[in-house]
Amino acid sequence: MSAIDDLPPLREVIAAHGLSARKSLGQNFLLDLNLTAKIARSAGDLTGADVLEIGPGPGGLTRGLLAEGARRVVAVEKDDRCLPALAEIAAAYPGRLEILSGDALEIDVARDLTPPVKIVANLPYNVGTELLTRWLDPPDWPPFWQTLTLMFQREVAERITAGPGSKAYGRLSVLAAWRSDARIVMDLPPSAFTPPPKVRSAVVHLTPLPEPRFPANAKTLTRTVAAAFNQRRKMLRAALKRLAPDIEDRLIAAGIAPTARAEEVPLEAFCALARELDAH
Template sequence: MSVDNLPPLREVISKHGLGALKALGQNFLLDLNLTGRIARAAGPLEGYEVIEVGPGPGGLTRALLAEGATRVIAIERDRRCLPALQEISAAYPGRLTIIEGDALETDMASLVKGPARIVANLPYNIATPLLVRWLQTEPWPPYYASLTLMFQKEVAERIVAPPGGKAYGRLGVLAQWRSKPRMLFDVNRSAFTPPPAVTSTVVELIPRAEPLAPADPATLERVVAAAFGQRRKMLRSSLKSLLPDPIAIIEEAGINPTQRAEELSVEEFCALARAYVASR
């Protein structure tokens, strides 16, 4: 038995027949020391509601509650996991709300009533779309005080990458524009059941009170996607998917048309987005 008087996770998985489903991107974390470390990394949790996506059998859920979260809102698409989560709810009366549904289709802002944090061992197949959605939240600053999320290490490196390298791209621009991201620690593949093919990394993103520079979120994403869609080409060529002749908006933004996407700062991408809007 564990400190919360709930059985070990392996017993929970066996009892409820919870084999991880590849189609749902599931890799269960069974090490309660590790889930506790993730929960503490997201802290302090006292006084905060916590949104968790893809709790599975509830290892991280238990840690978030044990570390003092006022309430955990667990969004789970796999109904097989609901009985295991309901057992946790019974152990923490009134502090766990279970939402059966697709996180990509859930209005998360409407689920919280006070200060919130988002903490999750994200299913790999929805991790990037979810992050982009959280970064495009309106109004800004957002309803959450922090994001503490697990990604494949390669994705984590893209989130924090500075301009000039191969890892720098669309995800890094969007993340760094509205937040301050940093990699916290790696998680070995052996910590999961089943073990994924890659190392994972926990990333913290703290929302900026104000974005690095003014830009419309949807327009910025469109400009960045176009620029990195053909990242080996100069901007005068890669941005032709936006405009037949993009030279004018590139020069209006004060950028050399012969530069490539990976050479631009976040602020320069914002200038491009503003110039694109002004040209229409």
């Protein structure tokens, strides 16, 4: 019996099902169920929410979410080896766990969820950034989710929450700050995982804003920020010259020095530049 439910400890589950973590799937299993319950609690009150989990693996965080009272968990798992272990959890929590077999990048999960929806996941390293970008840049806003509570490599977590002027500040920082409040709520050492990754991990909690922080067209802003940070060592007049023949004029009109570099430009100025580009 584990510390949070009547199911076996995760080490026994992994051994019984032969679930060695696969590097090709970005897997690092979190075995401490008290820790997974703590991550679940960092997402706030789950009792009235559907929770979307990506990459549950043997189900450590899944069990934490259910033990903390999630109304229902929809778990998307690409690795078929993990499905029997997840089915055992579903049997222990009747009617509260739905398992979707497939790639989270290819499945439309919103249709299987009833609002309010919280997304809580120890994201596989190889798809984490792509999924976050999709959740922050949907066709319609506000999004279908109420909060995001996501585990990343510490370096990625710092990029999501960074402000201008820091080395971590970049495309993810701007995208997250434009439409959400983002903060790091937990740090995890490599020793918490099996196998231990080479880097520290961190949990980021994001709450969507009712409207973007400053007006801008999403596609234009995304394109502008990507171009700026793809050549972050260059002055913006050089990095953005493909966006407009008169880019220096547009930068000046937006209140940005043409000689500035991307990491020096705050969110509000990037939005102003996006509006200038759309206007001309």
